[in-house]
Amino acid sequence: MDLKEIQLVGFKSFADKTSIRFEEGVTCIVGPNGCGKSNVADAVRWVLGEQSAKTLRGSNMQDVIFSGSEKRNPQSFCEVTLVFDNTKGLFKVDAAEVAMTRRLYRSGESKYLLNNQPSRLKDLVALFHGIGLGKEGYSIIGQGKVEQIMNARPEDRRLIFEEATGLMVFKSRKQEIERKIADSNDNLFIYRQRIDEAQRRLGPLGKQAEAAKEYNEYSESLKTYEANTYIYRYENAENEKSKFKKDIAVISDKIIDLNTAIERINRKLDDNREKINFADGKLTELNDKRVELSVGNERKDGERKLVQERIKTYRSQIEAATEMLAAAKTRIGEIDDEIALTGKKHAENVKRIAEIETQTEVLRSAIAALDKKIEVFEKLSDENRMNQLSSADDLSELKKNLGTLAARVEATKDRITELETAIARTNERKERLQSELAMVRKDMKSLKEFTSSGMREFEEKQEEAREMQLTINDFNQELFSANGQIASLKDNLEMYISLKNRFEGYKESVRRLLSVAKTNTEVGKHLHGALADIVATDQRYETAIETAIGGAMQNVVTPTADDARYLIEYLKRTGGGIVTFLPVASMRPRPDSREIRRALDERGAMGLATELVKYDDYYYNVISNLLGNTLVCDNIANATTIAKKYGNLFKIVTLDGDTIATGGSMTGGSRRKDTGSLLSNERKIQECKDNIAKKQKYIEKLKTAIAESEKARAEAEAAVDSLREKYQDANSEIAGLMQRETALTQQIAETENDAATYGEALNELRAKFEQLKSEEANSSLSEEQIALRRRDAETEMANQKSQCDTFKEERAEKSKLLRETEIEYTALCSAVEKYTETQERLQAEKEELVKRILDTEYEQTEAQTRLIGLEEEAQEKQLTEEERAAVAAIVEEIGALTAEKEKVNAEQLALEEEKTSLQETLTKQSDKRYKCEIEISKIDTNLENARLRMEEAYEMDYESCLSLRKEDFNIADATNMITVLKRKITNLGPVNPNAVEEYEYEKTHCDEMITQRDDLQKAIDDLQSALDEIRAEMLRIFNEGFDQINENFKVTFKELFGGGKAELQINYDEEGVDPLAAGVEIVACPPGKKLTKISLLSGGERALTAIAILFAILRSHPMPFCILDEIEAALDDANVDRFASYLKRFSEETQFIVITHRKPTMNQADSLFGVTMQEKGVSKIVSVKLAEVESRLGAGTVE
Incomplete structure (x- = not known):
């Protein structure tokens, strides 16, 4: 398998799409530093699964995307594709060619593609590990x-050999198993905790289950006994009642006889009452007649006595009036004497006051005249004193200045001429300045007229801008206040919502249930919420309304009774407490x-609740059930009136929470003022929301108003700036003219001052000149004349002082006399005022006495007249003998009737005693009958209670109780057993009825x-x-592969160094070291040196050893390809030659891609790629196949 091609798009410096096709053998990539040739190795490492940006020489993974240059923009993604030849089927992929792509945005x-199909990084890494490739190994x-x-370190060096021996797949599986074991241990720990917790719960729950079982057993026994007791009472009730009914019949007959006897006595009593009533009527008639006669006599006698008393009173009044008249007349004489004496003294004082007023006026005039004379003589004395001093000065000055008088006359004459010339020049200058000032004022007036209208417009716009700013300030203040209010309202809203969400104010059981319903949809679908959440009313x-609803405010509303039953079971199951439910469908x-x-x-009626x-x-049934037939009233007074009028037929609640219940009971008083x-709470939430919405609308209006005001202010300020700039030059010119006006005015004032000063000086010089001329003419006055004048002045001064002293003495005497006169005047005025008050008081007293005398004389005459009439009337009021005899006869008849009445009363008393005895007997018999009726009622009540008990507790009637019937039932034993069983149930305390089921559930769950x-x-x-097996297998594979690599290393070392020896050692001997983590030591001995560790070798020796x-690794496990990035950089030229030759030998089995700077390495290359950076920041590839070049140029010429 060969790496056929690498394609780069936007990866680091490869901005453009770049394709590098590799051939078999050795391919060298060369180029200057910084051209981006190492980016090729980074690209391969990136596709192999590298996740560390630091390893890729960046700070984050996005740094591998082309970041742009001076001429290019950054790219949005990068992509690298490695194309492999899979004809040998090393990759477990059904394709002759495998393309692995990694893309990053x-x-x-990030995306991973396998032959253009989306894949996972984990899958790609697994494919690479399967053939010994990987980002951690020696493929790069x-x-x-x-x-x-x-x-x-030796431990870190081991990773190279694990990669070489193919342990990475095993290591991944080992790590996966270790992770699973760790996760399983975590889960095991959790299970153990849960089991411990469940077992801790099982203990108390087991006790509760035992208690529940005992409770069930006792309850079943109690049910049986109570059922048999009910059967017994049901079947024996009639027998027991028949006994009492017989007693009631006997007692009823006795009661009838007693009632007959009492009725007979009542009739006799009624007859006697008629007799007594007749006697009472007759006695009343006689007594009335006697009273009438007696009252008439007594009245007549009383009237006589009264007349006599009145006669006595009138005589006393007449005597008192006579005495009072004598005393009053005597006092009038005394008052007349006092008035005469007081009047005389008053007249004397008034006369003296007039004299004093005249004397005072004379004295004051004399003192004023003396003051003027004293002032005149003091002034004359002062003038003479000054003349005396002046004469002495004149004499001295005359002697001093006689010599210079002629020179002063000539100098004054010259100075007068100079001042006349200066005054002429000053007048000319003044005329010139006044002409210039007139021109300046004319120009300034025209400019002021020109700017006055503009200034008014400027002030208007400025005032408009100022008003707009004040308006904006007011709006901003209101906006700030509104924002503060919104913040406060939001805080309150959050508080109220928090209270609502935490269900504050509800009892614990209701709060817990409502909280669970918010998160548990299974529970939540069975309820609508608390009653307080579904009703609302005005504040x-x-x-x-809360008083009317009462505790039901915390009840939970459910759709149906089944939902309520479900929630009750849930509360029982979770121990959630007691909650009252209101099923909408079941409420009536x-x-x-x-x-x-x-x-x-x-x-006072406010409305129906x-x-x-x-x-x-939807909730009508619930609300009607709780608030139906309830009236809301304003206060307790009106509520009481309504309740009394309608006979307490409905419930009434007041706005203060006072209540009048159906039947008449009343509840009320003071209430604690809670915060909510x-x-x-719901109302307050809505109020906060409404207020916030209103404030926000208000804020929007404020913002709009502020924006409009800002716009208006900006326009006004722009106009102000325009006007200010427009008239600034004119104002500057006016200011210049005003300065010039001020300067001219000041100059004119200065010239006027100068002229005035010159004029005054001229007048003074002329006067002085005349004076000097006069002095010069009179300079013949001799010293004897001046001395004579001085002596005359002294004599006149002495005469004036003597005269002045005389006037002062006279004034002091008159002032003293004036003060004495004023004191006497004040005393006399006070006495006159006192005499006047005394006379007025005496006169008023006299008038009052005269009036009293007249009144008394009239009353005395009237009393005398009435006295005569009363004496005649007293004679007429005397009683006659006939009147006394009539009264005595009536008294005798009353005595006879009273005796007869007392006899009938005695008989009546005996009858009442007999009746009382019979009634006591009747009461006793009635009590006996009542007790029998009570016993019958008790039998019926006990039977009904037993029926209700069976029905409510067990839902059983008589028929269903028969199934529990005991033949050997004893009522006394049953009663005792019922008491014992109830005591046992009570002693069990609170019992969890679901404990048995919960215990079984918990036990099963545990x-x-x-x-x-x-x-x-x-x-x-x-x-x-499995982990132990993998570890053993990994150790076996590693040891076998390591031994092979070690043997190969001994050979490659000798071949590269030309001798010497070396080996690899594993540190298995260290204590506590995991065999799979034991480090690898390198021991080497270059030719001519001792065997030592690699750390003691030179740099070149260590590099060549590595x-x-x-x-050695490649010899043990030949790789499909291997990228070498400047690994020979530390070697000298001789060692580079050996390295290059050795590399060439290995290229027969492994494809080498070498990034290098060294010529010996380039010489061994089959293909050569140059990386250039013609454009700054962008790498380009130039390729050369050296075999073709050699064939064209001849062997050996390439170097």
Whole structure:
């Protein structure tokens, strides 16, 4: 078998489709470094199954695809095909030629083809291993492989020889068996764990099964005894009742006699009552008459006494009035005296106040006049003092300046002339600047008029842009707030959905069942969910509806009763607890009554519970059964009124959760404020979703509004920029003109200031000039005149000071008198005010006394008149003798009737005592009869209870109980046994009724797992045996092949080195080393050297030794082809010649493809391929058949 051809497309540097056809013998591939010749070996290695990108000199497998160049784009895939000659049938393929292809895409997809048919890498590798080829072996040998043989650890070096001896297939099978053993051991471990777990469960389950068996035995015995007890009571009930019925008949006769006697006494009592009633009526009539007479007499006597009391009262009033009038008149006289005295003092004080006011005004005027005089004299004194000082200064100055006065006059005259000239020049300059300023202001005015309209437009656009930005800011703030609200709503939504998915709020058994139903479709198909999941209502009705439904909110709704039964069995089987089910098909609706319909019109009625909930019509039976005939009311007060009016014929719940049940019982009170409820959770989820949707729509509107506002702002800003640029030059020009205006104005102001300054200075100089002239004229004043003037001033100052001091003393006296007068004035004003108040109070008191005197005199006259009338009336109220006699006769008749009534009452009392005795006897007899009736009722009740017990517990009636009848039944023993059996059942505690079945199921399951474990253990033992056989066979094959290679190595070594000796050694002697992993040592002795390990040889010697090993392998197991990639690079020229010659000899049995740089190797080639890179990054092939060249040029010319 030969490698006929290799085809490359897009592999590494072979961008174009390249085909290399190989002939028999030695083929050399040559070319400069970096041209891509080693890529040919990489391509063969890749098709042989290499999976390591690093081995293929890349970082990942996609690196083998052509990555592009300066002129070419990267390719999307690469493909390499190896074409083999299979005429000898080495490949187990029915074809004379075998093409093996590997293709890789940049996406990572890989394909393998065998003769253009899809295949697996595993299948291709198996084909190669079958003929000794492989990516790990010596079918491809590079310089790295030679170095690996030289430098590898002995254990790693063994791989070369395993490949050469054909152990790779066995090794793959060995690894596969070891993997199966490992997997089987893992499974065995799992089975053992499961068996241990099952056996741990079997212990408690066995006890439960025993308890269940005992429970079943006790239950069967209890069933038998209770059935026989029921039969006994059923058959003996009439006999027991007949005895009590006879007693009831006897007692009934006695009761009839007693009732007759009581009736007779009742008639006698009724007669006596009539007599007593007649006597009572007569006595009442007499008593009324007596009372009437007595009352009339007593009233008349009382009226007389009352009149006498009133007479006494009026006399007391008259006396008191007389005393009061005397006291009042005396007090009026005293008040008149006080008023006269107070009026006198008041007039004196008023007069004095007027005098003081006049005196105060005079004093104030005098003080003001004195203040003015003092001020005048102080000023005169100050002026004289200043004149005195001035005279002294003048005298000194006069002496000092007399010498220079003439010079100053001339200098002032010259300065006046200069100032007049400067003022003229300044006025001329001012006129010129004012003319220029007028021109500037004219230009500036025209520019301002030109820009004013544009500036208004600019400000309008700028304001529009600013408003748009504020609007955008507001929208962004709202957007931020809305996003925050959405985030909060989403958090709440996740929380509520999490609560719903975890079935929070449900009891454990319901939560576990609903959780299983979510993942177990077999369980889930039998239920619709919890009742809380299929009903909904408005938020305001949630508390009322939850209260009305109660614990049924956690009930699970199923389609049918069979589904409920299935789920109950499942709960029993898994220990899932107790759950109540509501089968839709089995539930019966509860219709609303006519009364509850009428109650809807009552005050506070909100509606029917069935109409206030939302649900699918499919669940009508369930909802009607739970909420039928239930009214929702607003509060407990209205609910109580409705319930009372309709006689508690229906259930009422309030919005606060208070309840009035049918029959009248009431439930209510305070409720804990929970964070949520089963009914509200779904609503909150929907509310969150709705709010999120609303917020998202609102956000979209905000985004649209923001975009529109941004567009409007951008347009306004563009207009602002345009206007700003348009009028910027004009504003700059105006600014320049304004600066010029300011400068001109300032210059004009400066000239005006200069002119004013010059003018003031000129006026001052002229005045000074005149003054100097005057001083010069008056300079003849002598010093004696100045001294005389000073003395006169001092005298005048002394007179003025004396006069001023006199005025000050006078002012102080008048000020003191003024203060004293003001104090007296204040005291007098206070006294006047007090006298006025006293007079007003006394006058009011006097007026009140006068009024009281008049009233009292009138009342005294009236009392005197009434007193006379009352004395006459008292005389008329005296009782007569006839009136007293009539009263005495009536009293006597009343006494006689009372005695007769007491006699009848005594007889009545005796009859009542007799009646009471008879009634007690009747009560006792009635009690006896009632007890008998109770016993009969007990017999019926016990019989009914026994029937219900048999029916409910065992679903048996009397007829079916007969099958369990015992002939030797004893009711007392049966009763004791029933008690004992029930106690035993109770003592067993909770019993798993399915324990026996579960135990059998677990036991069977455990036995099956033990069988499977044993089978698995047997399979592991069989695999271990097969592994041992393969290992033995591998060891045998390896040893035989290794011995042969070793012998060949001794020969090839001598031939390549021209002498010496060498051998291969296996390290079987090392302790604990697996024979199949023992390392291979190379011991060599080149000519003229001692026997030593290969590591101690020179580089060239080691390389040639490694090559000798390769030839020894090829001698033992000739290969169809072998690729050598620069393995002779480390050899010197002499050794390369020997290597090339030896290679040529081996080419008769093996096809060699040699990648090389060395000429001796090229000289031995039958075909020569050159790899070039005419285009940077792209490899090309040039082929030469040397035999044809030699035939044309002559032997020996090729070199």
